[in-house]
Amino acid sequence: MESEIIELCHQRVKLDEEVLLLHVVHPLNMMMPESSNMFVYGSSNNGAVIGSGKETFNADFRFLNAKIESVLISASDGVQRSFSPVGSINTFFEYKIELMSTGGWFGMKISDLAQMAAKIDSLKKWTVSTYKITKQSICENLGKVERTVDKELEEEIEQLKILHKYYNQMLAMSKLFTSSFHQMNEAQKGLAESLYQLSLKEISLSAECSSNCDSLRSVAHNGELLERALSFFLSSIKTLSEKTFEDTMGTIHNYDQARLEYDVHRNETAALQQSNASPEAVADADFRCNQHRRKYEQLKADVKVKLKLLEENRWKVMRKQLLLLHNALIAYFSGK
Structure with a gap:
């Protein structure tokens, strides 16, 4: 049993x-x-x-x-x-x-299976969307399809990308100069200390060694002040280039993606209208196209605002930092 x-x-x-x-x-x-x-x-x-x-x-x-x-x-x-x-x-x-x-x-549980099916459906939608956007981008580069263009905004974005490249170059050179100057200043301090130790052993050269030692120490002290100014300048440029610029570039990237999505749905709607599809299919495609058009227009407005704010902030920061750096360089080389 x-x-x-x-x-x-x-x-x-x-x-x-x-x-x-x-x-x-x-x-x-x-x-x-x-x-x-x-x-x-x-x-x-x-x-x-x-x-x-x-x-x-x-x-x-x-x-x-x-x-x-x-x-x-x-x-x-x-x-x-x-x-x-x-x-x-x-x-x-x-x-x-x-x-x-x-x-x-x-x-x-059945809820687990439903959740798994939802994830699979989400993956399917993402795959189809990515494929369409990639195809649209390739066709645009090959000149096979028309793309939505705002010439004035595109020129501003292109100029900003070039400007960002120059700011990155200045940031790299500022890092190199600050590092090299720090090493030189440390070498001056070491040389001044060596001359002082030598003056204690060479009594006959004590006056000459002490004179050069004092000069080097004075230059090293002024160098420390310049190092602080360089560090402050470097920190401000780094924030401007790696955060402020990148924030605007991120918004531009989102704008480009929204423009691609809008063009994908715009071309799909046009193709359905030309193929005499059912009114329901055309209306549904037109609804999705309008949704992406509104998203595109909103991000385009956001990009224009970000470009304006970046320009104002960039000029304000650079004027202040360049003036401080100029004063620090004059003070260092004049020995004051």
């Missing part, structure tokens, strides 16, 4: 696994073209579907549950066990799936 119950339970577990695979693989099959090489539960070997897999599973569940219940009722060992029959596949998936085999899926 016990072995018969175990065998029936094993059959039920196997059926549970097939049900789970049906509901997990089904969303993936929706993303793939139909193929006669793919096996679907309830189909023959030649790939033709005989009947609905769901109805077949319903019959199997009812048969197994009834058989298990009848075996348990006829058992004479007095052990009480209960099995809740499942009337339909929909009712069954409202319960937690608990597989008895060690190779099965444990503790999965």
